[in-house]
Amino acid sequence: MGNPLEAVGRTVLVQVRTMGRMAIFLGSTALWTVLPPLKFRRIVGQLHFIGVKSSSIILLTAAFSGMVLGLQGYYTLRKFGSEALLGPAVGLTLIRELGPVLAALMVAARAGSASAAEIGIMRITEQIDALEAMAVNPMKYLVVPKVVAGLIALPLLTAIFDVVGIFGGYLVGVEMLGVSAGTYFSEMRNMVEMSDIRGGFLKSLSFGLIVTWVCTYKGFYTGYGAEGVGKATTEAVVLSSVLVLVWNYFMTALLF
Amino acid sequence: MKRLTMDTLVGLFVVVGIAALAWLSIRLGKLEVIGDRGYTITAEFDSVAGLKNGAVVEIAGVEVGRVKAIGLDRYRARVAMSINPSIKLQDDSIVSIRTKGLIGEKYVRITPGGSDMIVQPGGKLRDTEDPIDIEQLISNYIFGKL
Numbered sequence: 001m002g003n004p005l006e007a008v009g010r011t012v013l014v015q016v017r018t019m020g021r022m023a024i025f026l027g028s029t030a031l032w033t034v035l036p037p038l039k040f041r042r043i044v045g046q047l048h049f050i051g052v053k054s055s056s057i058i059l060l061t062a063a064f065s066g067m068v069l070g071l072q073g074y075y076t077l078r079k080f081g082s083e084a085l086l087g088p089a090v091g092l093t094l095i096r097e098l099g100p101v102l103a104a105l106m107v108a109a110r111a112g113s114a115s116a117a118e119i120g121i122m123r124i125t126e127q128i129d130a131l132e133a134m135a136v137n138p139m140k141y142l143v144v145p146k147v148v149a150g151l152i153a154l155p156l157l158t159a160i161f162d163v164v165g166i167f168g169g170y171l172v173g174v175e176m177l178g179v180s181a182g183t184y185f186s187e188m189r190n191m192v193e194m195s196d197i198r199g200g201f202l203k204s205l206s207f208g209l210i211v212t213w214v215c216t217y218k219g220f221y222t223g224y225g226a227e228g229v230g231k232a233t234t235e236a237v238v239l240s241s242v243l244v245l246v247w248n249y250f251m252t253a254l255l256f
Numbered sequence: 257m258k259r260l261t262m263d264t265l266v267g268l269f270v271v272v273g274i275a276a277l278a279w280l281s282i283r284l285g286k287l288e289v290i291g292d293r294g295y296t297i298t299a300e301f302d303s304v305a306g307l308k309n310g311a312v313v314e315i316a317g318v319e320v321g322r323v324k325a326i327g328l329d330r331y332r333a334r335v336a337m338s339i340n341p342s343i344k345l346q347d348d349s350i351v352s353i354r355t356k357g358l359i360g361e362k363y364v365r366i367t368p369g370g371s372d373m374i375v376q377p378g379g380k381l382r383d384t385e386d387p388i389d390i391e392q393l394i395s396n397y398i399f400g401k402l
Contacts, residue, residue, distance in 0.1 A: 159274075
């Protein structure tokens, strides 16, 4: 038990120590990314895993997000007689917020959890120690390819998400509900600025870093046994999703 | 063979992703990739309240260019517009700032003139009309300064 002050102090110390370890992990990842040689084939493999294999779920979620935005936007805007603004409403929502955030959450749930579990199992079965014994740097071999692939894949997935979502909104708004196709796209073109697209791009870039960083960290410092890996995987997905949502708020406050 | 298909898929993914990004930037973000093909003309106004960079320039309701820059020159607003090269403007054309609908966005309307002199690229149109200030009109009406 001990006294409550001690418990508070210990919790704070553990949290501070975790934050410090995560920061050092990020720093050494960055260092090993810029130091040659770059494991190019590993990066392509991870791009396949994070990017290509996530694209089907991204297409599905994007289409339905765009469609529901079209539906909700139409019924809300109709109250003010401004259905013409459906295009900008769908486009701006997707480009600024939903595209980057939902793509990041999907990647965290699909690729992030698998990465954490993969590295976690390598840790508990001492494969990481074996890599070190063979003078293969595990940071460079395991972590850097995933982080670099995340930084490349997430902006691309977000762009695909935005485009598919916009056409999903088009499907519902124009084909089903009868907004004119010209209005939908020309109003969107008038309202969407390059700064919106740049903002969404920067967001997705930072989310790519957050998701891969948190997930590889959680796997790298997993607890013992099967239970530990399970816990690390859960923590990886929860922490990266929460960080994405919190960081999204600050990005929006800074950028727009 | 397996590695080849993986490479192909990654290549396809990257190409599709970049294509999506390019579509967003060029179609929606109005990013000028091939450079600005239009020629520039300027006009001075007493006020351009509400006009933004990238606003549409129209003749008879047809888009012929966009507003490129808005600056201040001796306490008058100076608007630079990029005009489609196939459009020739007479030097007595009237440039006015109008509003789409009652609360819509501001755009620039050019009413062609009858002069034989064509404005050269980089030239200046002298006949301008300021935007109508609805608040000013209402207050004039209320306080009887019509």
